[in-house]
Every structure is written in C-alpha cells, then in structure tokens.
Amino acid sequence: MNRYLIFICLTVCILFSSCLTNKDLVYLQNKDGADIETFNLTEQPKPYKVQVNDILSITVKALDEELVGIFNPVETTNASSGNQAGLYFNGFTVDLHGNIEFPVLGKINVLGFTIDEIEDKVESELLKQYFKETAEIFVTVKLSGLRYTVTGEVGGTGVYTLFQDRVNIIEALANAGDIALTGDRKDVLVIRQYPDGQKIHHIDLTDIKAMKSPFYYIQPNDIILVKPLKRKSIGAGQTAFQNLTTIASILSVLVSTYFLTKNL
Known part of the structure; x- marks a missing residue:
C-alpha cells in the first residue's frame, strides 16, 4: 500500500504543478518592475525591403488621367476592398530574379528595395x-496586403492577409483566434x-520587453508557430478543477485495483 501512496502523492504533485497560472497566460507583463512611463516600449520597425514573390500594387497619377491609363488596370482600383484575386492577377509580382514587368518600361529590378525607393525608381524611369x-x-507603391x-x-490556423502597413504579432495572432490555453x-x-x-x-509574448523586439512587428511571408505547453503532452488539465477531476479518477482506479489484488 505504501507504494500506492507514494505513487498517488507524486501524481497529485505533478498534476497540481501543471495548472496554468496568470504568468503563463497574460501578455506583456512587467516582469522586472521597471518604470514603464520612462521605458521606450515600441521597437521602431525598419523599412521593409521587397522580396521574391511579393506582389506590389503600383498606381500612376497625373493631371491628365488619360495619359496614365495604361499603367492602372481598372481591377486594381478594387484592391483595397479585399479582392485578393484581383491583386494577384493585376498586381506586379516580384519574380525569382527580383524583377517586375512594368508597362512600357519593361523589367525593373526591385529586390531589396524599400517601397519609397521603388516609388522613386519607377517615377524616375517614367x-x-x-x-x-x-x-x-x-507614383504610389504599396504591398498588396x-x-x-x-x-x-x-x-x-491558416494563411491570412491584412490590408495594413504595420501589424504587430499580437494583432496577427488575434486575427487567427488568439493563442489557445495550451499554447506556449x-x-x-x-x-x-x-x-x-x-x-x-x-x-x-508574456514579457513587456517583447515590444522592443525586432520581431514584434511581422513582415510579409512570416510564419508564426505556437508550440504546445509541455503539460499538454502529459494530459494535465488547464485548471485546478480539471486536475482535481483527473486526480479523483486516478484515485478511484488505484483503490479499486488495490482491493482487487488484496482479495486475490
């Protein structure tokens, strides 16, 4: 019986230590107790540099709109409404060599350029x-989402597109239904x-210092992976009540097993 008691005690300790606490769940905690008012929280994101497979939305405007009609497909004007198919077929995709095919001008290399630099480059060539x-x-250049x-x-889980210039990782996760209680x-x-x-x-993300991380603001084509907590793999509950239910079930099985083996 002593061995059963030892096993039960160990099981209880493991399950109670597996309960989720606020430290596991609350975002952006001030763990060091620093003075937040004097703490520059936000990391200023560096200008994004265009990469292969990015899709650019480029519009050209002039006093005489007829002069620039060739550069502005009609469908592109609907891009802001969330028509992703329109963005794909009417935007300018960066090919494997870092080029886009622009009307009249032909191939323009944009790989590694910022949006502002591409605007200047296209305007200069025109x-x-x-x-x-x-x-x-x-000339206006934007990433197509x-x-x-x-x-x-x-x-x-899934692939998402937000039509914003800046999105932080908490906004991106919220758009995907937020991290589950079993997520790390x-x-x-x-x-x-x-x-x-x-x-x-x-x-x-539980530390307020995350806001100063260079990865706090996401970039196009980022993959955000949330790992499961270790306690999920051992089947522990997420709350104390769930753990008590598990413990009660284990105790019932152990007691029944003990009396059955004792009577044999």
Missing part, C-alpha cells in the same frame, strides 16, 4: 522614357524569410 516633367506624375501564416496552438506564449517562433533563406526567431 520621366526618363515616357513623360515630360510638365506631366507632373505621381500583408500576408502571413499562423499554425500550432491557436484558435484558427513564452516561446513563440517567428520564421522569417531573408534573401539567403529562412531563419527562426523566438519571442516571449
């Missing part, structure tokens, strides 16, 4: 090859694409 300075053209993937312990908020993985390949980064 003035050089097609327009005169008196045309007073104005911020596309990212969320998988793991979240409410809804302390070690969220961000798989980011670079010219030389993909790299895996870690961010602790």
